[in-house]
Amino acid sequence: xxxxxxxxxxxxxxxxxxxRLERVPLELQRIVAADFGLIAEVNAxxxxxxxxxxxxxxxxxxxxxxxxRDVRSITLAAVIELIHLATLVHDDSVxxxxxxxxxxxxxxxxxxxxxxxxxxxxxxRAVIELVGLDDLEPLRVLSRVTNEMTVGEMRQLLAHExxxxxxxxxxxxxQAKTASLLSGACEVxxxxxxxxARRALRRFGGALGMAFQIVDDVLDYTGDPSVTGKPTGSxxxxxxxxxxxxxxxxxxxxxxxxxxxxxxxSAEPEDALIEEVIAAVxxxxxxxxxxERALLLAQQADAELEVLPPxxxxxxxxxxxxxxxxxxx
Amino acid sequence: xxxxxxxxxxxxxxxxxxxRLERVPLELQRIVAADFGLIAEVNAxxxxxxxxxxxxxxxxxxxxxxxxRDVRSITLAAVIELIHLATLVHDDSVxxxxxxxxxxxxxxxxxxxxxxxxxxxxxxRAVIELVGLDDLEPLRVLSRVTNEMTVGEMRQLLAHExxxxxxxxxxxxxQAKTASLLSGACEVxxxxxxxxARRALRRFGGALGMAFQIVDDVLDYTGDPSVTGKPTGSxxxxxxxxxxxxxxxxxxxxxxxxxxxxxxxSAEPEDALIEEVIAAVxxxxxxxxxxERALLLAQQADAELEVLPPxxxxxxxxxxxxxxxxxxx
Numbered sequence: 001x002x003x004x005x006x007x008x009x010x011x012x013x014x015x016x017x018x019x020r021l022e023r024v025p026l027e028l029q030r031i032v033a034a035d036f037g038l039i040a041e042v043n044a045x046x047x048x049x050x051x052x053x054x055x056x057x058x059x060x061x062x063x064x065x066x067x068x069r070d071v072r073s074i075t076l077a078a079v080i081e082l083i084h085l086a087t088l089v090h091d092d093s094v095x096x097x098x099x100x101x102x103x104x105x106x107x108x109x110x111x112x113x114x115x116x117x118x119x120x121x122x123x124x125r126a127v128i129e130l131v132g133l134d135d136l137e138p139l140r141v142l143s144r145v146t147n148e149m150t151v152g153e154m155r156q157l158l159a160h161e162x163x164x165x166x167x168x169x170x171x172x173x174x175q176a177k178t179a180s181l182l183s184g185a186c187e188v189x190x191x192x193x194x195x196x197a198r199r200a201l202r203r204f205g206g207a208l209g210m211a212f213q214i215v216d217d218v219l220d221y222t223g224d225p226s227v228t229g230k231p232t233g234s235x236x237x238x239x240x241x242x243x244x245x246x247x248x249x250x251x252x253x254x255x256x257x258x259x260x261x262x263x264x265x266s267a268e269p270e271d272a273l274i275e276e277v278i279a280a281v282x283x284x285x286x287x288x289x290x291x292e293r294a295l296l297l298a299q300q301a302d303a304e305l306e307v308l309p310p311x312x313x314x315x316x317x318x319x320x321x322x323x324x325x326x327x328x329x
Numbered sequence: 330x331x332x333x334x335x336x337x338x339x340x341x342x343x344x345x346x347x348x349r350l351e352r353v354p355l356e357l358q359r360i361v362a363a364d365f366g367l368i369a370e371v372n373a374x375x376x377x378x379x380x381x382x383x384x385x386x387x388x389x390x391x392x393x394x395x396x397x398r399d400v401r402s403i404t405l406a407a408v409i410e411l412i413h414l415a416t417l418v419h420d421d422s423v424x425x426x427x428x429x430x431x432x433x434x435x436x437x438x439x440x441x442x443x444x445x446x447x448x449x450x451x452x453x454r455a456v457i458e459l460v461g462l463d464d465l466e467p468l469r470v471l472s473r474v475t476n477e478m479t480v481g482e483m484r485q486l487l488a489h490e491x492x493x494x495x496x497x498x499x500x501x502x503x504q505a506k507t508a509s510l511l512s513g514a515c516e517v518x519x520x521x522x523x524x525x526a527r528r529a530l531r532r533f534g535g536a537l538g539m540a541f542q543i544v545d546d547v548l549d550y551t552g553d554p555s556v557t558g559k560p561t562g563s564x565x566x567x568x569x570x571x572x573x574x575x576x577x578x579x580x581x582x583x584x585x586x587x588x589x590x591x592x593x594x595s596a597e598p599e600d601a602l603i604e605e606v607i608a609a610v611x612x613x614x615x616x617x618x619x620x621e622r623a624l625l626l627a628q629q630a631d632a633e634l635e636v637l638p639p640x641x642x643x644x645x646x647x648x649x650x651x652x653x654x655x656x657x658x
Contacts, residue, residue, distance in 0.1 A: 038483050090449060094442040113423040116445055117482045120419060120452070124476035127456055131468050139460050139468070147453035153446045154367050 008323040010052055016312045017060035020074060024056045027078035031129050032122060042106060042118050046085060049103040055080045055185040058205060058320065062189030064313035065305070066197045072133050073189065079126050080185045083142060086122035087149055087181075089115050094153065095238075102229060137191050145184035152176030156240075162249060162260055165241045171210070178216075179209030200307045204317065207301035212324045214294040217242035218287055219329065221278050228329040233274040239264055243293065245277075248286025256280040298325050337652040339381055345641045346389035349403055353385045356407040360458050361451060371435060371447050375414060378432040384409045384514040387534060387649065391518030393642030394634075395526045401462050402518065408455050409514045412471060415451035416478055416510075418444050423482065424567075431558060467517050474513035481505030489568045491589055496575050500539070507545075508538030529633045533646065536630035541653045543623040546571035547616055548658065550607050557658040562603040568593055572622065574606075577615025585609040627654050 014021055029047065034040050056077035063073050070076070091097070092105040093115035099105065107115040123146070130139045155173040159165050186205030190198045219228055220235045221244050235242055249257065256277075263269045263277050281287060298321045308314050343350055358376065363369050385406035392402050399405070420426070421434040422444035428434065436444040452475070459468045484502040488494050515534030519527045548557055549564045550573050564571055578586065585606075592598045592606050610616060627650045637643050 034480070036480055036483060038487060039480065090445055094445050111486075112441075113486055114483075116419055116423050116448075117479050117486070119445075119449070121476065121479040121483070123449070123452070124472055124479060127468070127472040128476055131465055131472050134465065136460055136463065136465060139456070143453055143456040143460050147450065147457055150446050150450040150453060151363070151365055151368065154365060154443075154450070157440075157442055157446070158367060 007326055008319045010054065010057070010323065013061070013316045013320050013323055014053075014057050016064060016316050017057065020060055021053060021056060021077070023074050024053060024077045024081065025050060027074050028081055031075075031078055031082060032125050034121075038114070039118070039121060042110060042114060045103075045106065045109060046089075049101045051081070051084075051101060053077075053081060055084055055181060058182060058208075058317075059185040059189040061313045061316050061320070062186040062201045062205070065308050065311055065317055066190040066193035066201060067309065067311070068190065068192040070192055072135075072138075075129065075133065076138055076188050079129055079138070079142070080181070080188065082122055082126045082129075083146060084181060086119045086126065087146075089122065090119035091153070093119070099229075138188050141184050141187050141191075145180045148176045148180040152178070152180070159241050160239045160264070162241045162245060162264060165246065167243065167246050170241075170243055170246055174210055174213040175206070178213040179206045182206070182209030182212065196307055200304045204301050204304035207297045207304065208321060208324060211294045211297040211301065211321070214243055214290050214297070215325060215327065218244060218290050218294070219327075221281060221287055223329065233271075233278055236263060236274050236277055237269060243290040244281050244286035246286075247289035248281040248284035251284040251286075252280055256284065294325055336655055337648045339383065339386070339652065342390070342645045342649050342652055343382075343386050345393060345645050346386065349389055350382060350386060350406070352403050353382060353406045353410065354379060356403050357410055360404075360407055360411060361454050363450075367443070368447070368450060371439060371443060374432075374435065374438060375418075378430045380410070380413075380430060382406075382410060384413055384510060387511060387537075387646075388514040388518040390642045390645050390649070391515040391530045391534070394637050394640055394646055395519040395522035395530060396638065396640070397519065397521040399521055401464075401467075404458065404462065405467055405517050408458055408467075408471070409510070409517065411451055411455045411458075412475060413510060415448045415455065416475075418451065419448040420482070422448070428558075466520050470513050470516050470520075474509045477505045477509040481507070481509070485569075488570050489593070491570045491574060491578060491593060494570045494575065496572065499570075499572055499575055503539055503542040504535070507542040508535045511535070511538030511541065525636055529636045533630050533633040536626045536633065537650060537653060540623045540626040540630065540650070543572055543619055543626070544654060544656065547573060547619050547623070548656075550610060550616055552658065562600075562607055565592060565603050565606055566598060572619040573610050573615035575615075576618035577610040577613035580613040580615075581609055585613065623654055 032043050034043060059077045059080050060073060063070060088100060089106050092100055093107045093112055096107065097105050098108045106118055127139070130142065152173055155169070156177060159169070159173060183202050183205035187198060187202040190201040217235065220233065220242065223232060225231050245260070249260070259273065259277055259280060263273050266273070301321050302318060305314055305317055361372050363372060388406045388409050389402060392399060417429060418435050421429055422436045422441055425436065426434050427437045435447055459471065481502055484498070485506060488498070488502060512531050512534035516527060516531035519530040546564065549562065549571065552561060554560050574589070578589070588602065588606050588609060592602050595602070630650050631647060634643055634646055
């Protein structure tokens with residue numbers, strides 16, 4: 001999917017839905033508003049670390065591309081971001097992460113306790129908001145997605161045994177952890193569309209999400225820390241097994257495999273060892289394999305859009321594939 | 330509410346709904362069933378530590394007392410217990426508790442990470458199940474209850490400053506943390522009843538829940554550790570300010586207040602100091618005051634039942650008040 005032209009920016013994708021997207025942050029603030037001081041304080045911090053609204057963007061683009069309009073879509077877009085936010089708050093707490101989007105995480109700034117409770121607060125607010133729409137359909141999609149994400153998180157906890165963690169397990173993990181919410185965003189945007197368009201957009205989001213996570217995992221090996229904002233090799237340091245390593249292992253020589261064993265057995269692996277394993281994974285073709293799988297998924301995502309009529313929103317969804325595959329962070 | 334007769338047992342209350350209540354554990358197992366090994370393992374442990382089903386009992390009794398029958402009530406009763414369970418899993422993780430119902434907690438047996446994710450898993454399963462009932466009413470009640478419980482947990486985190494934590498704050502805390510779910514259980518049982526009965530049962534559950542928590546907090550001061558299963562004075566040890574202390578403080582002499590200050594400033598207060606503060610709270614009338622408030626709430630709960638026609642289920646709800654107020658653990 002790489003192009004020789006200027007790279008696609010998030011701003012490019014967001015153009016067809018810009019006006020509506022700009023209303024999402026305020027809607028999100030309305031939904032999570034709290035009287036209780038401590039919750040209001042955490043909310044204020046969460047708004048400072050506001051993300052790129054990629055999932056709301058997909059939801060609104062899917063809606064436009066499906067040719068439907070739903071008065072509830074700003075609310076639905078805010079709820080998608082809210083579910084994402086609730087997940088991040090719990091993930092950071094589970095991973096003991098200190099930084100997120102360049103800002104201190106809730107667990108580091110407040111406490112681990114506040115993070116656990118705050119994630120629950122945000123998620124239950126999302127459910128209340130969905131109930132208030134007086135329609136079970138968005139809830140049906142999003143409660144399944146949320147549950148799938150928790151299964152993905154559980155799978156993640158066990159993804160530390162390179163010899164036992166297969167590509168199939170990896171696929172199940174990234175499907176549950178990442179693809180499910182992107183797929184849900186696209187499907188919820190198209191709830192009022194005809195079933196074939198709704199199904200196509202759900203599958204589009206799923207394939208895009210799988211590609212998104214694979215690219216993320218490749219960037220962990222190859223990314224420029226000054227661009228990605230985190231040190232190269234973080235996953236290896238935390239003993240997280242991802243696709244590049246899974247693909248490389250069977251093709252690595254015994255010396256390379258021994259290095260992987262040493263790294264996985266070391267509580268705090270040295271930078272030099274991490275660099276050597278990164279190099280060995282590259283030489284064994286692990287990065288190339290992962291990039292090819294991401295491109296294949298990108299093609300699948302692209303093909304799903306064929307069923308939709310041409311429109312600026314469909315073009316933007318197509319561009320979102322390039323954005324995901326070509327991104328540097 | 331104390332009686333000279335044999336104490337009311339949970340078995341007594343459960344008699345009118347016994348046959349249906351016995352189906353709840355299996356229904357709960359069906360709802361949370363998981364393919365993924367780690368989740369199935371945690372589920373198995375949770376079933377070993379199964380509780381007394383007090384909330385499902387209230388739901389089923391409320392339904393019978395309101396004279397309605399709902400084919401969904403076994404499922405709703407299981408969902409109420411599931412929401413309670415999800416809350417306990419996160420609470421234990423937040424409090425770093427080691428034991429629950431005499432068994433190791435999920436955080437101590439597995440890990441803190443597993444607890445956070447498992448609580449999310451259980452709660453999202455509850456939402457999926459409610460969505461599957463194709464009716465927004467139970468979700469409307471229970472999503473608000475769940476959100477209220479998270480606010481209660483946040484309030485709990487700040488309930489460590491005896492001079493700043495008022496009786497009004499305490500009331501808001503126990504309303505959110507405990508009464509909301511008991512109230513929700515009774516209301517969901519009566520969803521198909523006429524509005525006055527539904528409202529009365531909701532208020533009944535709320536007053537019962539407030540009394541329940543106050544009695545719990547009094548037992549922490551007075552309970553026999555061999556019966557309650559936890560050492561006397563646990564709340565003071567963890568610097569949790571509850572009603573007995575709030576009520577006693579203004580009536581304590583300067584020496585007593587100084588002891589409270591020393592205890593609250595001490596990271597690990599000595600047993601002797603805890604015993605002295607317990608004695609001082611008793612002498613200043615704090616325990617008596619708390620017991621009287623519990624009895625007042627018990628009377629309010631009792632009065633709410635007047636609107637319902639006489640029935641064995643109404644008698645059992647009445648007996649549940651005595652059970653709550655007279656319990657020793």
